[in-house]
Amino acid sequence: MPTAHLRVWRGTDDGEYVEYEVEYDEGMVVLDVVHRLQATQTPDLAVRWNCKAGKCGSCSAEINGKPRLQCMQRMELYPEGETITLAPLKTFPIIRDLVTNVAWNYDQARAMPELRLRPADADGNRRMAQIDIDRGQEFHKCIECYICQDVCHVIRDHPENMAGFAGPRFFVQLASIAMHPLDTNTRRATVDHGFGLDYCNITKCCTDVCPEGIHITDNAIIPLKERRVDEFHDPLRIIARKLTGRG
């Protein structure tokens, strides 16, 4: 059985890295090793997880300084014998060990505008072409792992910016609302409230780390920025766009 050398953040802000050696089996992912550590050496080690299959976005942490889902990182990715460093997401306050307080994200969620769809057709159905929802479906793949929020430099070292910035995850949600082919809730999505879009200078760091492969910058942020410009200057155009369902 191979042995993993782990350095794991223990405690809160004033905690420290503690080193552990854990034997593991073929095919294991980092989260399995953390669980084995928990079951055999450190029963109180705090870690979040649910699905263990990259679908719930619970297990985000910084592995060797890079934010990742612990359940999707196979041990084979790390050369045997080298130390693997596990730390909580840096952008959010630490609760304990690998668990951070992500409440700020839920605050952003509360500020999101609502959809108001056109009434259904007479037969009760709403008709939308697959091609018109492909983009929306891409955005809906988001598992709310907040890894993109964690890497975004607007807030990573600047907690003072958190007050006026929704972050890439919520730009994705805004874009999904703005591009819904049947939505009638014009303007509010991006215009009345900027959500801090202007802070973003399109570095694409968020896109690079998204475990769902969502093209956050190209498909969500840039079109939103363009719309915002449009919508400020040409309210008729946005109404026309909503009516035709074409963006």
Place this chain on the structure above:
Amino acid sequence: MADFETHEFDVLVIGAGGAGLRAAIESAVLGQRTAIVCKSLLGKAHTVMAEGGIAAALSNVYSEDNWRVHFRDTMRGGKMLNNWRMAQLHAQEAPDRVRELEEWGALFDRTEDGRILQRDFGGHRYARLAHVGDRTGLEMIRTLQQRLVALGVDVFQELTVTRLLTDGDRIAGAVGYWRDSGRLVLFRAKAVVLATGGLGKIWAITSNSWEGTGDGHALAMYAGADMIDMEFVQFHPTGMVWPPSVRGILVTEGVRGDGGTLRNQSGERFMFRYIPPMFAAETADSEEEADRWYDDRQHARRTPDLLPRDEVARAINAEVRAGRGSPHGGVFLDIASRRPAEYIKRRLPSMYHQFKELAGVDITREPMEVGPTCHYAMGGMRVDAETGASNVAGLYGAGEVTGGMHGSNRLGGNSLSDLVVFGRRAGMGAAQHAAGLQAVPALDSSQASACDESMEAPFRGDGKENPYTLHRELQDLMQVNVGIIRTDSDMRAALAGIAGLRERATRVKVEGGAAYNPGWHLAIDLGHMLTVAEAATRSALERKESRGGHTRDDFPNASGEFAKVNVVVRRAADGAFSVSQESLPAMPAELQRLFEED
């Protein structure tokens, strides 16, 4: 009494998967002060893992489909043990609930003419599952979550409820603790909706997350609720089997719905040998016919790969036992040789990703290895079909924690629809109950302080038992003795084992403090799991036949006597269980006729 943080609501919903979210939405819309509590972060509940789709007779793909056909499929899938009224309401209301999700923002895959597309699934006569690729549960939970947030419902996340409070024989609230601090919380409420989901974590091989520890089942029993059908546990036929660390993770039935087939080690499509008489008339008996069925429903019968889950799980189990399994103790699920790579990636993106990342298998080129995994509890709290009310005044339930809807075996796709149909109904029932009460029921503070003491116990004392070890032993015990195939002697061994674990659990020792301490959380959950394991085992001993998700080597056939009864289990205040057989509610003649036609 300890220092409890106290809150008061009209309706308290416990659990924030599909059922809990939908219940809370309904209660809030009806004007009740509503709170929802969940063990994980909001949006991470097990519903997120649902892959294949939500069953509803929208008739978008086959115009012949309607609620009666869906009702009939559901009852036959459940081997006629379902609560007929629940199955009827479910089939009738599911289409409206799907359209409602769409109105709230869900983007289902579309038909050519822009309506909601539906896919084939086991036991459903027509393509019936509205879906979003193979991540339908994520779409559903996010849609409901956003609706809930927009309504301003109070959310208590990462808070675990440990007991319900009663005032005489009615509900008065609940107690729990914040997972991040260990701080105790007391909720006073006029009505409580249990929507806590399942109990798969009692078995070793399971698709369930850490949350599926049967808390709600245990809470209901502690509060005096009747539980039905606890012997029926669904082993989903296709979980991953390799590598060991992913064992049990779900492989959607959509793989078979979209053309995948099961094979044994010699490549044989063995399901043709396991077609039960009940489904023989509508199941293809040759590979040629089965393959034709995907495109021609008029002249071909459905593939046996899509028999109900209990049948497929038993067949796989039998192949493996007979030594015809795959290298790692499963069987092969092959879609690579049957569908183009592009199609597979478009229809099953997360399966593609999951196998590629976790098993190093490219499912567009190689077969998957799969085997049964503990997935779903058919049994649970007995509730009124219309309102979700239990026998305890003020206690409501919806979703997996309740019993009746699915009988002895649930069809794939019928869970997501169950969640929204009965989540809404339970939310409505609870809201109406709360509206009819002047004041929040009185609080018995001795109940709350008793909880406080039992929660603190693992920190004190000089016990040496490790909660992780006890949990693993319980899982192995149940897997071996109360698994897919059961016998009287194995189950008696399980009861003895549970008693031993219960005794050792009094000596659990927890290290560390009260702040976000998973070892402590598990020690608390362990008590629930032992209670639920015992209830399930006692119910399974009582049912001396094989039916749905309950197969006995010592009683291999279905029995006419047991076809008429639910096994009901109750737990007395002193911890003693009583098990009885009670008649199923009688189905009205006009519905019975649906089963005479064939």
